[in-house]
Amino acid sequence: MSQHEPSVPTPARTSVVGAVVVLAAGQGTRMRSRTPKVLHELGGRTMLGHVLAAAEPLGAEQTAVVVGSGREQVAGHLAEVAPLALTVVQEEQLGSGHAAAVALDALPKVAGPVLIVNGDAPLLTSGTLVGLVDAHRSAGNVLTVLTAEVADPRGLGRILRDAAGAVRAIVEERDADEAQRAIAEVNAGVYVGDAAAVREALTRVGAGNQQGEQYLTDVLGLLVADGARVGGHRAADAADTLGCNDQRELAARRRTMNDRVLDGLMRAGVVVIDPLTTWVDVTAEVAAEAVLHPGTQLRGATTVAGGAVVGPDTTLVDTEVGEGASVVRAHCQLAVIGPEVSVGPFAYLRPGTRLARGAKVGTFVETKNATVGQGSKVPHLSYVGDATIGEHSNIGAASVFVNYDGVAKHHTTIGSHARTGADNMFVAPVSVGDGAYTAAGSVITDDVPPGAMGVARAHQRNVGGWVAKRRPGTPAAAAAEAAEARAGERAEDQLPDPAPGTSSEGPR
Ligand code: UD1
Ligand code: MG
Secondary structure: OOOOOOOOOOOOOOOOOOEEEEEEOOOOHHHOOOOOHHHOEEOOEEHHHHHHHHHHHHOOOEEEEEEEOEHHHHHHHHHHHOOOOEEEEOOOOOOHHHHHHHHHHOOOOOOOEEEEEEOOOOOOOHHHHHHHHHHHHHHOOOEEEEEEEOOOOOOOOEEEEOOOOOEEEEEOHHHOOHHHHOOOEEEEEEEEEEHHHHHHHHOOOOOOOOOOOOOOOHHHHHHHHHOOOEEEEEOOOHHHHOOOOOHHHHHHHHHHHHHHHHHHHHHOOOEEOOOOOOEEOOOOEEOOOOEEOOOEEEEOOOEEOOOOEEOOOEEEEOOEEOOOOEEOOEEEEOOEEOOOOEEOOOEEEOOOOEEOOOOEEEEEEEEEEEEEOOOOEEEEEEEEEEEEEOOOOEOOOOOEEEOEOOOOEOOEEEOOOOEOOOOOEEEOOEEEOOOOEEOOOOEEOOOEOOOOEEOOOOOOOOOOOHHHHHOOOOHHHHHHHHHHHHHHHHHHOOOOOOOOOOOOOOOO
């Protein structure tokens, strides 16, 4: 199962808000990065992707994302992950209030409740957003802000309540006095408000603050002054609300997200040996009774079936691992690893690798666009690219599937029950038939018919006495001389000849 929200089941609802507005135009100066802030990644999605995924169950008729800084990149990303979302350009980053106003101008027909959410809050869950909208509804509010009690409120807007506990205003830290800074309840940057009322109040927001920006947060105080019903809804889990403004916060949010994912997996029966060094994207799926060893990373659309053992020190990207397979110290991308397959230690499976049931890709083996049939083995030190290997075949150590002629890639086909020798080159396009053998050290350039032995290597020639003649006085010459002397002595002792049949009968 996917574990984006392990503890909060997503209620099935439609259209609880008229629109979702995501504020994502800010420069993100504090990230100190050329990548726009909301495109930074954690847990397998961008920050923006997480926010959109959390808002998805609200069933908004329209979703608008305000872009500005790095707009081409952000818009390009949106076209991929949320093609139906409306991209609204905020030409100048004049503040979160200005951004919200630009978005609502682009949604003139939207009435009723609108969710406005910062694009830099990747830990928000659907459950928290639905809880906010429900609280807003049942209180009959015009505006409800999501708040959280946090241990370290530094840098965040504080929630000002009156003696009766009613929310009165939000004050940014830069504009707060000492007493206000001591408040631990903060603005999460998520609001649900009546579209018309928010639209109107935004026209009255000024920029008379430390940053000279139009603050969305000022809408709350303005509506309170109007006598409108305004409320604050405390998030059950304050971690949900944490924003992400610099690399330290990004790393901390990534850790929290990973903790949540692993928590969900372990509750469901996945064995995680070392949660501190195991990283699983929200998009990956792991079945009960799979074992994840230290240093495992499961990224993207990776799936791991029950009884499979992954790691230590293994990265799987968009890779499928079948039941009972073992993947040790491997890096795999877009590979399909069948049930009971053995991969590694030290293997690199590149896109298009398909390993059928019980196959083996062993130590220091690289594969690409290669199918290895049921029970077939590539045990050691080999490159298998653009190849089809049948069933129950064995590829000798140090084999290279020579697939590239400098211009085009070519295919090699090895049949079933074939036995290829060590140190072979298969110069594609070429094939080795069912039940065929090849000799060690062969450069196979021609097809080997079924059942044949392909031999493609020079005959050995021994030049007797070469060392004594050409390297006299060396340790090699002395060793050779001593060996010859011992052989001479044995001959004198008339030792019997070695038993017949101990030499190899064919090429190895
Ligand atoms: C904001 C809130 C603060 C809250 C915190 C929660 C304001 C004024 N302050 O502070 O009360 O505690 O979030 O994380 O809103 N943006 C635009 N256009 C702009 C400026 C900002 O789209 O011109 C977007 C940003 O991309 C971001 C969001 O608005 O997603 C908030 O801006 P940011 O600069 O992160 O505000 P914070 O200082 O975090
Ligand atoms: Mg922020």
